Amino acid sequence: MNIFAEFQARIGAVLQGVVDSGRLPAGLDLRRFTVEPPRDASHGDLATNAAMVYAKDAKPHFANPRQLAAEICFALANDPDVAQAEAAGPGFINIRLAPKVFVDVLRAAIVAGADYGRGAASGEKVNVEYVSANPTGPMHVGHGRGAVFGDALANLLAFAGADVSREYYVNDAGAQVDVLARSAFLRYREALGEDIGAIPEGLYPGDYLKPAGEALAKQFGASLIGKPEGDWLEAVRAKTIDAMMVMIRADLAALNVEHETFFSERSLHEKKNGVSEIDRQLEDLRARGLVYEGRLPPPKGQLPDDWEDREQTLFRSTGFGDDVDRPLKKSDGAYTYFASDIAYHKSKIDRGFLKMIDVWGADHGGYVKRMNAAVKAVSDGKASLDVRLCQLVRLVRDGVEVKMSKRGGTFVTLREVVDEVGLDATRFMMLFRKNDAMLDFDLAKVIEQSKDNPVFYVQYAHARGKSIFRQAQTVFAGADLSGPALARADLALLEDPGELELVRLIAQYPRQIEAAAQAREPHRIAFFLHDLASAFHSHWNRGKESPQLRFVNEESGDLSRARLALVFSLTSVLASGLSILGVGAPSEMR
RNA sequence: GACCCCGUAGCUCAGUUGGAUAGAGCAGCCGCCUUCUAAGCGGCAGGUCGCAGGUUCGAAUCCUGCCGGGGUCGCCA
Numbered sequence: 001m002n003i004f005a006e007f008q009a010r011i012g013a014v015l016q017g018v019v020d021s022g023r024l025p026a027g028l029d030l031r032r033f034t035v036e037p038p039r040d041a042s043h044g045d046l047a048t049n050a051a052m053v054y055a056k057d058a059k060p061h062f063a064n065p066r067q068l069a070a071e072i073c074f075a076l077a078n079d080p081d082v083a084q085a086e087a088a089g090p091g092f093i094n095i096r097l098a099p100k101v102f103v104d105v106l107r108a109a110i111v112a113g114a115d116y117g118r119g120a121a122s123g124e125k126v127n128v129e130y131v132s133a134n135p136t137g138p139m140h141v142g143h144g145r146g147a148v149f150g151d152a153l154a155n156l157l158a159f160a161g162a163d164v165s166r167e168y169y170v171n172d173a174g175a176q177v178d179v180l181a182r183s184a185f186l187r188y189r190e191a192l193g194e195d196i197g198a199i200p201e202g203l204y205p206g207d208y209l210k211p212a213g214e215a216l217a218k219q220f221g222a223s224l225i226g227k228p229e230g231d232w233l234e235a236v237r238a239k240t241i242d243a244m245m246v247m248i249r250a251d252l253a254a255l256n257v258e259h260e261t262f263f264s265e266r267s268l269h270e271k272k273n274g275v276s277e278i279d280r281q282l283e284d285l286r287a288r289g290l291v292y293e294g295r296l297p298p299p300k301g302q303l304p305d306d307w308e309d310r311e312q313t314l315f316r317s318t319g320f321g322d323d324v325d326r327p328l329k330k331s332d333g334a335y336t337y338f339a340s341d342i343a344y345h346k347s348k349i350d351r352g353f354l355k356m357i358d359v360w361g362a363d364h365g366g367y368v369k370r371m372n373a374a375v376k377a378v379s380d381g382k383a384s385l386d387v388r389l390c391q392l393v394r395l396v397r398d399g400v401e402v403k404m405s406k407r408g409g410t411f412v413t414l415r416e417v418v419d420e421v422g423l424d425a426t427r428f429m430m431l432f433r434k435n436d437a438m439l440d441f442d443l444a445k446v447i448e449q450s451k452d453n454p455v456f457y458v459q460y461a462h463a464r465g466k467s468i469f470r471q472a473q474t475v476f477a478g479a480d481l482s483g484p485a486l487a488r489a490d491l492a493l494l495e496d497p498g499e500l501e502l503v504r505l506i507a508q509y510p511r512q513i514e515a516a517a518q519a520r521e522p523h524r525i526a527f528f529l530h531d532l533a534s535a536f537h538s539h540w541n542r543g544k545e546s547p548q549l550r551f552v553n554e555e556s557g558d559l560s561r562a563r564l565a566l567v568f569s570l571t572s573v574l575a576s577g578l579s580i581l582g583v584g585a586p587s588e589m590r
Numbered sequence: 591g592a593c594c595c596c597g598u599a600g601c602u603c604a605g606u607u608g609g610a611u612a613g614a615g616c617a618g619c620c621g622c623c624u625u626c627u628a629a630g631c632g633g634c635a636g637g638u639c640g641c642a643g644g645u646u647c648g649a650a651u652c653c654u655g656c657c658g659g660g661g662u663c664g665c666c667a
Contacts, residue, residue, distance in 0.1 A: 034606085034607090034609090036606060036609090037606075038610080039606090039609085039611095043610080047609090047610085049608090049609060052609080052648085056647090065647070088610075089609085090610075090648070091647080092609075134667060136667095174666080174667065175666075175667090176666070176667060265667095298664090299592085299663055299664075300591040300663085304663095304664080304665090307664080308664095310664095310665095323663095324664095327664050327665080329665090330664085331664085332665075336664085341667095362660085362661055364661095365593085365595070366593070366661085366662040366663055367667095368594075369593080369594090389595075391595070391661085392661075433602095433604095434603090434604085437595085437596065437603080438595090438660070440602080454615080456629055457615095459629095460629055463627080464627070464630095467626065470626085471626040472626075475626085508606090511606085512606085515607085519606095523604090524604095524606085527614090530604095534614085534615095537630060537631070538631065538632085540625095541625095541630065541631040541632080542631085542632095543625070543626075544622080544625060545622090545631095545632095547625080550626060588627085589627085590627075
């Protein structure tokens with residue numbers, strides 16, 4: 001039950017009535033106004049700007065917004081759920097709801113339990129692609145942010161009602177993975193007892209390839225030694241990529257991140273009857289005049305020293321909002337990454353995803369326009385792509401940046417961070433920030449078990465709720481404190497302003513879910529939970545000064561039941577929100 | 591030179607898709623442990639929302655131009 005959506009509909013009906021009476025023109029979009037919690041709680045429970053939005057259209061019949069507001073208020077006064085409706089300020093309508101409404105909301109929340117706030121299944125298929133880190137080494141903290149963001153976003157959209165599919169694009173084609181194979185081959189020779197000395201420039205030096213080398217030695221023995229690269233590259237590459245993906249998937253699992261689909265870039269390059277999927281898609285575009293041979297103007301500013309003006313295969317992305325046309329083939333004749341990415345997104349469309357979300361690092365920002373252009377071209381504008389960029393993460397310890405260098409051996413992997421600070425802290429901190437803002441990740445602060453740390457603040461609120469139930473169970477031994485039992489409590493007994501504030505926040509949860517999902521901003525959930533936790537801690541502390549406000553009241557079983565119902569729902573919302581973020585909701589924290 | 595993000599309290603950041611007197615947390619100052627967990631709570635103080643225009647009933651939010659910080663700019667992915 002979403003009271004904001006409910007009243008949006010009711011006020012829409014009132015406006016329709018005004019239209020029917022001829023005092024508003026027909027054909028207006030009657031959903032353009034908003035119904036929100038007012039910024040100032042003293043204004044009531046709901047506020048709408050409807051009168052101001054339609055004031056212009058109402059001109060001859062209503063001189064100003066306040067007159068239209070008065071008309072709407074008059075109609076709303078007949079609504080039994082409305083205790084008071086009045087025009088205020090420039091034309092806002094402030095609505096105070098009948099206490100019964102909140103009783104109903106709370107009861108509905110308790111009955112729904114973990115499903116409270118869940119959106120109706122829309123059946124809309126959404127593909128969320130995230131992480132997609134190269135299988136050439138361990139992930140760093142920046143990958144972690146994308147992983148956590150993408151995962152939480154997927155959870156959020158699914159909870160809001162979408163049919164979500166989580167996908168990882170494995171970049172197992174191109175020059176990088178050949179370098180990987182050569183690096184692994186060196187480790188293979190090492191595993192067979194050879195002294196390989198320093199790793200040559202241009203190869204991956206990390207120790208993480210040693211196990212891969214050993215695995216190769218185990219499988220192939222000495223049979224590859226001395227053979228030309230052409231004989232072993234393919235096999236070594238495949239084996240090593242597999243090893244890297246096992247490692248990456250383990251790191252993701254440690255972060256509680258999972259994908260349903262791992263899509264291989266190489267599969268797009270593989271020829272069937274002499275034709276690859278990329279060939280097919282590009283020929284398709286060529287037939288429509290969107291792929292052509294031509295020259296590109298050199299980039300403005302400083303010219304790359306190896307710039308050569310040459311004719312190349314280009315995609316006409318300028319026809320779809322990009323700044324320049326984009327190359328599809330490298331100078332060696334191989335396809336560019338963009339070319340395979342076109343075929344990849346086409347594959348998503350062919351698999352039925354007309355809504356696609358890609359989560360990328362901010363360093364790929366310059367790539368967004370061309371990808372959007374490609375999706376438009378390849379789907380005839382029927383599919384949509386929304387690229388969410390995650391800004392860089394600066395790893396910090398006690399306020400000092402942790403300088404990272406692969407060579408210097410001071411490279412900090414994602415796994416090391418998760419092992420050090422834990423999965424809950426890692427996830428929450430990365431989600432407690434807008435995705436497009438830079439993030440300082442302070443290794444010291446996130447484990448500091450203090451008020452400085454929002455993770456513990458929110459988790460503790462949940463634990464505190466559970467703790468209250470443990471206490472209640474000893475005071476009212478044998479009482480039925482289950483959800484269904486509490487839903488039958490006399491909730492009208494909740495009268496204290498602190499309690500009502502908590503109910504109001506609980507009532508906002510469905511709206512928060514909807515808004516966060518629509519904006520595709522999981523951080524809103526993190527901030528909402530923080531607010532909810534704050535209100536809860538605050539009210540709990542009032543029980544210090546005023547023992548009669550404590551949730552467990554030995555004098556009155558009825559009052560206690562009502563308050564426990566509130567705590568039940570509150571705890572449930574905290575657990576629900578935390579599970580969307582992929583963060584644990586502990587029952588106690590001692 | 592072009593494009594994309596960011597600029598809000600001393601610091602770190604929110605700001606309900608254009609609403610009412612711009613909010614939290616740290617840091618500072620003043621209070622609160624006989625409690626269902628002090629990993630907490632209450633209070634005080636702190637602001638030309640980078641600058642200048644524009645759009646309208648109304649702008650931190652939208653548009654334009656500057657200033658400052660970051661990122662990117664065929665042949666990496």
